[in-house]
């Protein structure tokens with residue numbers, strides 16, 4: 001299953017970029033034998049200040065047709081890392097071929113796009129900067145693949 005992170009904003013080189021690249025490289029390597037990955041990052045940017053609606057149109061274009069859509073949203077569902085790994089395996093086993101995570105910008109994800117999501121995932125009730133949400137997602141993807149591969153990265 002191809003994995004996509006569709007996110008508002010462009011991340012230049014720096015510590016967040018380095019972490020994301022590192023975790024996604026590890027995810028791709030660990031996930032290969034599990035039918036997970038590769039993970040591709042699609043960054044969208046609305047330079048005209050059109051807000052959530054304009055960002056949603058750009059995000060929509062980045063979403064592969066038929067993908068399972070997971071919106072990252074603080075009002076979404078809280079999962080433990082093993083629960084997230086089960087979800088990931090379940091989405092893979094649905095056979096839709098693509099899984100797309102959506103991360104909004106400063107104002108969040110447009111309600112119409114959020115309503116289309118198959119699942120809303122929360123990293124807690126606190127609001128995180130969108131660039132950090134990306135890092136956390138990349139790490140949790142790698143952690144989930146490690147759990148499914150029975151590798152010792154995740155410890156309880």
Ligand SMILES: C[S@@+](CC[C@H](N)C(=O)[O-])C[C@H]1O[C@@H](n2cnc3c(N)ncnc32)[C@H](O)[C@@H]1O
Pocket residue numbers: 071072073074075102103104105106107108109121122123124125126127128129130133
């Ligand atoms: C700065 S936040 C926007 C917060 C905005 N007030 C809202 O209503 O969504 C930017 C993006 O980061 C992600 N994000 C931030 N905190 C999150 C959390 N606790 N759980 C899941 N995603 C989060 C979401 O995708 C959000 O759209």
